[in-house]
Amino acid sequence: MNLKGRSFLKLKDFTPEEITYLIELSAELKAKKKKGIVHDDLRGKNIALIFEKTSTRTRCSFEVAAHDLGMQVTYLEPSASQIGKKESIKDTARVLGRMYDGIEYRGFGQKIVEELAEYSGVPVWNGLTNEFHPTQMIADMLTIQEKFGHLKGIKFVFLGDARYNMGNSLMVTCAKLGMDFVACTNKNYFPDRELVTYCEGVAKETGASITLTEDVEIGTKHADVIYTDVWVSMGEPEEVWENRIRDLKSYQVNQKVMDNAKETAIFMHCLPAFHDLETVIGQQIYEKFGLTEMEVTNQVFEGVQSVVFDEAENRMHSIKAIMYATL
Ligand code: CP
Numbered sequence: 493m494n495l496k497g498r499s500f501l502k503l504k505d506f507t508p509e510e511i512t513y514l515i516e517l518s519a520e521l522k523a524k525k526k527k528g529i530v531h532d533d534l535r536g537k538n539i540a541l542i543f544e545k546t547s548t549r550t551r552c553s554f555e556v557a558a559h560d561l562g563m564q565v566t567y568l569e570p571s572a573s574q575i576g577k578k579e580s581i582k583d584t585a586r587v588l589g590r591m592y593d594g595i596e597y598r599g600f601g602q603k604i605v606e607e608l609a610e611y612s613g614v615p616v617w618n619g620l621t622n623e624f625h626p627t628q629m630i631a632d633m634l635t636i637q638e639k640f641g642h643l644k645g646i647k648f649v650f651l652g653d654a655r656y657n658m659g660n661s662l663m664v665t666c667a668k669l670g671m672d673f674v675a676c677t678n679k680n681y682f683p684d685r686e687l688v689t690y691c692e693g694v695a696k697e698t699g700a701s702i703t704l705t706e707d708v709e710i711g712t713k714h715a716d717v718i719y720t721d722v723w724v725s726m727g728e729p730e731e732v733w734e735n736r737i738r739d740l741k742s743y744q745v746n747q748k749v750m751d752n753a754k755e756t757a758i759f760m761h762c763l764p765a766f767h768d769l770e771t772v773i774g775q776q777i778y779e780k781f782g783l784t785e786m787e788v789t790n791q792v793f794e795g796v797q798s799v800v801f802d803e804a805e806n807r808m809h810s811i812k813a814i815m816y817a818t819l
């Protein structure tokens with residue numbers, strides 16, 4: 493399997509075999525790290541990280557993974573660089589491509605990261621756009637693989653805002669890997685029709701299935717994985733909270749949802765999560781709307797079925813694999 497020189501912009505660009513290879517490579521690099529085996533094979537290389545939106549996991553994963561691989565990192569904050577205001581993405585791409593071996597980009601439209609890849613001449617990794625969050629996919633699939641020993645045939649249920657980066661990416665990934673994907677949410681939050689049609693086509697070849705339902709009891713019945721994400725994503729205006737809460741509150745992951753799934757089911761979330769009042773936004777929402785928990789209850793988040801911190805750790809191992817494979 494040779495992915496050298498390829499960008500990692502969205503899962504649609506990769507075959508099931510290539511995705512499986514990245515999951516396996518992540519597991520291999522994770523095992524090496526646990527055993528204390530040095531793997532700084534990319535010594536002498538330099539990467540740039542551009543973050544137009546905030547991050548904890550993705551930024552730290554890229555930095556730690558790069559250091560483990562022997563690489564140097566430059567963190568670029570748009571407010572402290574020329575990006576966007578004085579220099580176009582096309583020009584930025586051509587400058588950074590002359591200096592760096594690879595570039596990570598987190599920001600708004602998918603078009604921006606695609607343009608960066610087109611003009612930089614080096615691998616570009618999508619660290620999250622409005623439409624897709626591909627590096628998260630490899631971590632999530634590695635986590636499911638670790639818990640169940642396989643991916644094919646897993647019933648994967650996503651509750652909440654399924655038409656944004658997480659819902660879109662998970663549906664594509666499940667389709668590619670022969671899993672049974674369910675978007676269980678208010679119909680206004682189903683993934684984009686065109687993407688659903690694409691995934692249905694992929695599913696025919698892989699043995700996957702795609703289901704969209706508003707019924708929580710039917711949707712989550714016999715589920716292996718219950719997954720959710722924040723109801724309002726980075727970059728969305730504050731005003732949307734009110735409608736979002738109204739539309740999505742019946743799709744909150746609570747113990748009743750977990751009890752309706754298989755006994756062996758796991759709970760996953762890309763994080764950060766609003767499961768208590770220990771955040772500024774959590775507190776503001778409580779004061780305005782009276783909610784103490786949002787997309788997931790604290791009981792489920794802290795419960796024995798929750799694997800969210802294994803998932804967060806796997807971000808680092810999988811981002812390392814993505815860089816290792818493409819550089
Ligand atoms: N899951 C995720 O991408 O986390 P960050 O926003 O902290 O990078």
Ligand code: NVA
Nearest residue numbers: 658721725726762763
């Ligand atoms: N949908 C979320 C994902 C965060 C990892 C967002 O875009 O804010």
